[in-house]
Structures are given as structure tokens and as C-alpha cells.
Amino acid sequence: MAVREALLDPTGMNERSTNSTLAPRPTSLRGLTVGLLDNTKVNATALLRGIADDLANRYGAVDTRLYTKDYFGTPVKDELLRKIARECDVVVTAVGDCGSCSAATVADGILFERAGIPAVSICSDSFAMSGAAMAQVQGFPGFEFLTIEHPVASLDAREIRQRAARALPDIVRIFGVGA
Template sequence: MGSLIMDPTGQTTRVEAEMQLAHRPPSLSGRTVGLLDNGKQNAGRFVEELGKVLAERYGVGSVVLRKKPVATVDAPSELLEELHHAAELVVIGVGDCGSCSAAAVADGIALERLGTPTAVVCTESFKATADAMAVVRGAAGYRYATVEHPMAGLPGDEVRARAEGVADEVVSLLVDAAVRRGAA
């Protein structure tokens, strides 16, 4: 439910309740990062490469790799609970179809609500479904990282390049205390 506020110009503005993100650490140094492979082609390779980049550039201490049983629907709550306990932060990839991008965003929002800072990676073609799923799940404006579409079918060196290219954006989603997703 939104609330009405009066701004200095005398206008009233409806402000939606902002989704509360999980607390962000100041850096990734020494942290355990969960990598959730959503099962799409190259998603596992992508999140593993991203984990390596995060270790090389940002000092991530260790990674925990898990795979969703079905990419196109929400991850089982037991899997998200396990990741929440096994890792301090989570990266989810890759939302490179309509249903799997929506599901990836839904998983990211669910992990945030469990208290785990999470960065979701989708391909650029699926911003519409990703954004809309955030609204459906009560987190309008939820931010996620994007890479060029498609991910499926890419050779290993290009998957690595995608991981290198998006790493900074992923980190900004995980550690920037100023980042706040939700207000729409």
C-alpha cells in the first residue's frame, strides 16, 4: 500500500513502500559467494567464470555452486534456504529467456527477503519480463545486471568475456550500500 506525501511544490505524490534489501557488506573480500546456475545452456559455465573473476579481482574467499532443477520456474524454497545458509552473497544466472528471466528475478527477490544480498544476471532482451516479475513480486524497480543476448551457444571464451564484462556491475549490486531496489 502506498502513502501520500506532500512535496515542497505543494504536489502530492504517491510513494510505494520500498522493498528492504538485505544488508550489504562493504566488500567481497574473503566472502563466500553462492553461484546459482539456473540450468540454461552456458549458465553453469557463466556463473563459474564469474566466480573466478570475483575471486581474482575482488578477493572472494570461496564459492558454493548450486543448480536449479528447472530454469523456468521459481527455485524450490529448500534450495534457496540452503544457499542462504551456505553463502553470504549469491549470484544467479542466467535469465536468457522469458520465463527463466522472470524466475531468476523471483529467486533473487526471495533470497533478499531471506537476508542474502543477491545479484541476478539476465540478458538484455528480457528486461521487460524481468522488470514485470519484480512488480508482480512486490519489488518494482528491482535492479539486476545485464549481459548481451544470447548466452546459449557461445563458445567458452565468449562466456568468459561476458563474465568479465559484467563483474563490476554485479559487485555494485552486492556491496553498494546506497543501492536500494524497490521504489517505483
């Protein structure tokens, strides 16, 4: 008989909640401030800026603010989480393109949702299992995060822009906003 292994949290978070309720969704992005949480991985800033441009130009987001984490493999620190939650209406976190950064990116999204801020976490498709495992460990197995085609780090500016444009419909859908 197979024995199930316990899932371990690679980020070191020890305070877990079983709250799996999404933050209230906006009806529109028009006039909202979008927080962009860059985890310091290569091309995360470019991807987030491309997404921000589209959210402003196509959906009326009034402002976008870029924040940067200290380290890609750990969840956002409480102080930065609180700052973003005070200053922004919704958040996009990126980019998970390895195991630990994917887990941390999903953890970030869950932390924002639990703080009452709608969030979209972006990971590359090669690391979807890492993101899903983190959602399970954090007591939010149904947390929906966005996967984009792997790789991300080795792309040029044109390719990153294309990834951002292809991600936009799912970002808007996860935020719960109509086209």
C-alpha cells in the same frame, strides 16, 4: 480509454510480499562465500564460474559454491534457498535468456534479498522486460538486476568468459562493494 491488463506471474508463486528492502550490503567480498545459482540453461554454469573466478581473484571472495535448480522456469525451491542462505554470504543467479527463465531468475534474486542475502540476478538484455515485470508482480518494482548482451546459450567459452568479465563491475556495484 485503454484498460490496464493485470500482470500474471508465470512462475506460479502465489505468496507475494511487498517487502522491497534490500538485504544489508557487504563492505567487501574479501573472505565471503559466494553462492552461484545455476538455472540449468545452456552456458549458465560457464558464466557463473567465470564470474566466480573474478570475484575470488579480484575481490578476495574466499569460496564459491555452485548450486543447480531443478527447472529454469520456476523460482528456487524453499529447501535449496534455505541451504544457500545458510552456506553463503551473497548470491549470483543466472541466466535468464528467455521469458520464463528471466522471470524466475529475477524472482530468485528477490527471494534471496528477502531472506537477508544480497543477490544479483543476471538476464540477457532481450528479456529485461520479463525480469522487470516479475519484479513488479513480486512487489519489488525497484529490484535491480543485471542484463548482459543476448544471446548467451550459443556462445563459445571465450565469448562466455568475455561476458563474465564485462558483467563484473555491475555485479560488484549491485552488491554495494567498492572497487
